Amino acid sequence: MPDTLQQVLERMLRRFALRAPLVQQDRDALFDLPFTLRSLEPGQWLIREGNSATNSALIVSGLAYRHKSTIDGDRQILSFHVPGDFVDLEGSLLSVADHTVQTLTQAELALVPVGALRQLMTDRPLLAQAMWIDTLIDAAVAREWIVNVGQRDARGRIAHILCEFACRLRLAGLSGDDGYELPVTQEHLADATGLTTVHVSRTLMTLEREGLVKRLKRFIAIPDWEKLKSAAGFNELYLHLDQVSA
Amino acid sequence: MPDTLQQVLERMLRRFALRAPLVQQDRDALFDLPFTLRSLEPGQWLIREGNSATNSALIVSGLAYRHKSTIDGDRQILSFHVPGDFVDLEGSLLSVADHTVQTLTQAELALVPVGALRQLMTDRPLLAQAMWIDTLIDAAVAREWIVNVGQRDARGRIAHILCEFACRLRLAGLSGDDGYELPVTQEHLADATGLTTVHVSRTLMTLEREGLVKRLKRFIAIPDWEKLKSAAGFNELYLHLDQVSA
């Protein structure tokens, strides 16, 4: 269970070291970043659309999600974030946030002032590159989500998002061999996949009847990974796992 | 008409200068990048899913698009690119491309070897930051596309993509006051919006009958911008125009 700041930082450092030949100064600079620890309840806001960020947040524990609303009030979830993710690194480079970020569960965050981050980025180009890659992978995931909502039917969409969670939660150390706890309502799944809650429910029931998933409350077990993968058309290339852990 | 390399480079430099306090060395380094000019016919490949890039391409003239296919052969278009765009900057930082990039029209490209780019990124942190912002905006656009296919109905999706083209082509100097040439088939629009060609046709006809657009072949005129915007629920914030031209 990676839930101490120290563990999350070390994990991040290992990730970054895969991407650029960091030197000791890079490591020091990263660990010397000023931050404040903050504990948030479920549903609290980290970033609000239209505001400019004063901090970027490293998730130490808990989950968060990014979303955006249309004029007529429909919400689209854009991504989910796990411990170790730097949410809103872009906040330190873009003046105004075009989306909202909220916690999904109770969460601990390390808030880093954007000024310090910007400084780090110019002082330590290799670290900047490693962080850049975080945002590139984030973008790659977003593109796969376009495919998900644009091309797959309900069954494929749900299967796909369950596969993605499986990979990402495993990487964050939040999944056992039998499955994972998904602290997300069906309404969240609906808003992430562009379906209605009613149809998410139907679809999950179908997947369950087909034996592709098992559920106990919000714990998701995947009896046959290959079957779920093929129902989803899931190809993990887009997660760029080679850039995340070796 | 921004169609010479020189003009495109200067435009890029001005864009970058908005984002970071560049010094003369940055400018020099940018202009000293090695490149080869290449002219491509419509439909040629720039990057192929699964390959690793050897070059990143700056579009000098013409349009390109990024896409991805599902297992069962459905294509989803992920973005369109205009002159001045650096397509596949991520190619120099991620090992394997998870999507394909193809020209839409005849196009001229300046191909920059990824090695030289990587070098530039470490040598000139401020330039790297400016380029990073390009990729962040790209990601912001991708997120808006998730909203587009996830939440809007056909009319909204088409209206939205037409609004986006209007803004982006204008910025690239490819649009007059009356409208713009959109060298894209309805099949492209369908694959970008997650609709069928038949329904794109229907929807365009409807928009035209409603007086929201006029078409002459592939020239799109927008008689009433505000009306189209509101049909689309278009809010240009996500294009981060302040980071693109002042």
Next chain:
DNA sequence: CTAACGCTTTAACATAGATGAAGAAATTCG
């Protein structure tokens, strides 16, 4: 000039998923 091709439009019909409503389960709160 005509044939061939690619793209668009229209039509008739089929269907996945939306909508609305209501009851069952689970969770939270006093």
Next chain:
DNA sequence: CGAATTTCTTCATCTATGTTAAAGCGTTAG
């Protein structure tokens, strides 16, 4: 603990969009 609230499931119905097919049109090629 029981009441209130939030989620989840199911049903019946409706609709936006998909499907298939065919005709129209413009451009290119022979």
